[in-house]
Amino acid sequence: MEILEMNYINFRNLEDRNIRFSPRFNLFFGKNGQGKTSILEAIYFSATGKSFRTAKNTELIKYNKEKMGSYILYRDLISEKSQSVKMDKNKKEYNYNGKKIIFDEFYGKVNVVTFIPEDIELITGSPIVRRTFFDGEIAQSNYDYFKDLKDYNKILKIRNKYLKEKKNQDELFSIYEDKFIKLAARLMKKRFEYVKNISIILNLNYRKLFDEKKELSLKYENFLGDLKGLDLNTIEEKVVEKIAHYRKQELKYGFSMIGPQKDDFKFILNSKEAKSYSSQGEKKSIIFSLKLSEIDMVIREKRETPIFIIDDISSYFDSIRKENIINYLKRRELQVFISSTSNLEIESKDFEINKGEIQNGAV
Secondary structure, eight states: OEEEEEEEESBTTOOOEEEEOOSSEEEEEOSTTSSHHHHHHHHHHHHHSSOSSOSOGGGGBOTTOSEEEEEEEEEOSSOEEEEEEEEESSOEEEEETTEEEOHHHHTTSSOEEEEOGGGGHHHHSOHHHHHHHHHHHHHHHOHHHHHHHHHHHHHHHHHHHHHHTTOTTSHHHHHHHHHHHHHHHHHHHHHHHHHHHHHHHHHHHHHHHTOTTOOEEEEEEOTTOOOTTOOHHHHHHHHHHHHHHHHHHHHHHTSOOSSGGGOEEEEEETTEEHHHHOOHHHHHHHHHHHHHHHHHHHHHHHSSOOEEEEOOHHHHSOHHHHHHHHHHHHHSOOEEEEEESSOOOSSOEEEEEETTEEEEOOO
């Protein structure tokens, strides 16, 4: 997959511009605070309809402007396609090949993997940070998971409302609970399978790039324990057993005490949890290995390479790690977008950014 060009209007502090990209490396460089990250964010936003920096859509609209829009032309395995997002302070509009569509149809058409400094929170942050991340990655390549997750979150809110009001004897509650059980089992099985597959790739990437003497794995923690060898029906049965066990407590506290909303994902380096025992350098290397593994998983699931976005690589890694990463990426058939405060001395299309304006390289 390759993004051919992008157009944006009133996006953050950027001057309106149309940009044509290289099919391989695209480097955005300049001093801090000039808009490099905003351009990478515009690429991600055009591809996914989301920001990797904020959940507040209004922050993306340029100061004193009412509307914002971004457009990309891209090429997949079949043909050239286009998609765009238009937004004001009240709503978003998604378009694909000139036709208005809903977000559910928009998300996942262009697969993107990002590596940003804030990703260190995937190790140091709370479980919700990791759940949100892995849910997004699985959903990007698997529409059934995307739909199940959306439905589960709706059912969870309804179930919690019934528990809070002590209406567990209502006929409707049993209908919602049955849906809750089935959706929970499907989400957990898919998460388990994803973790099992990506963990193997994660270890290979970490050892190949950073330390061949250490073993890295990803552990999926859930309220049922190890799901190895369990089919969907067995997982459903175990969910039912757990619900029966926690029924009194759920009614007492008025919310669901079990379910995928409680799951966590933990990185284990040499049999120790990375959050507590790994150095900062090791944590950074773990996250970058994870991102490369995401790329491999997208290729595995969709038979197509995703776009790779790397923000602020020059300040995030030391010279040795940075050189290893660049050399690795040179060997991969990927379109890469990188921001840096310095010249990386790679064969790339270079865009110098100054006060939100591209000084050269846009055409």
